[in-house]
Amino acid sequence: MIRAYTNQDKEELIALLKLNIPAYFAEEEEADFVEYLEQHLEDYFVVEENDKLIAAGGLNYFPESGESRISWDVVHPDYQGKGIGRKLTQHRINHVRQNPQINLLIVRTTQLVYKFYEKMGFSLAKTEKDFWAKGFDLYQLHMPLRGN
Known part of the structure; x- marks a missing residue:
């Protein structure tokens, strides 16, 4: 079940x-x-x-530039590779498509998982070494949401 985050989920x-x-x-x-x-x-x-949080991920909005950004994806190690991340990402793609102000969906991730997003339809736009921390490079990918 995918639902909105509440403060009780934080810990x-x-x-x-x-x-x-x-x-x-x-x-x-x-x-x-x-x-x-x-x-x-x-x-x-x-x-x-079963009343256990197994994954999470967000969206942030930048309407002045017509962009939204996927943020802080995390999946429990026991559930990785089982389609949970795909369902959560598709849920957010569908959610953001409902906002007519947003034309471009961006994900900023690492070299470790960028291929997952490519499989979801994102295209690699840029990379930057050691962006997040040493050994964690930035891989920024884009997905146009409307014909530009």
Whole structure:
């Protein structure tokens, strides 16, 4: 089940992120994630199975430039590779398509998972070495949402 994030989910989500350190996130990113949840949250969704949070991911909006950004995707290691991330990403693509102000969906990720987004229809736009932390490069991908 995919539902909107609530403040009661915060501690469980931090624990979920920790399960993905150091495989997909650097240790220092935990503080960034907490700040995101407390100060930069716009639309954030969680995936529940049997009353347990197994994945989460968000959207942030930049209507002045007609862009939205996928943010803070995290999937429980036991559920990776089982289609959960695909369903959550498609849910957000469908959600953002309903906003006529948004023409471009952007994801900023790492070299570890950018191919997942390419399979979802995103195209690689740029890279930057050690952007997130040492060994965690920026891979920015784009998906046009309307004919430009």
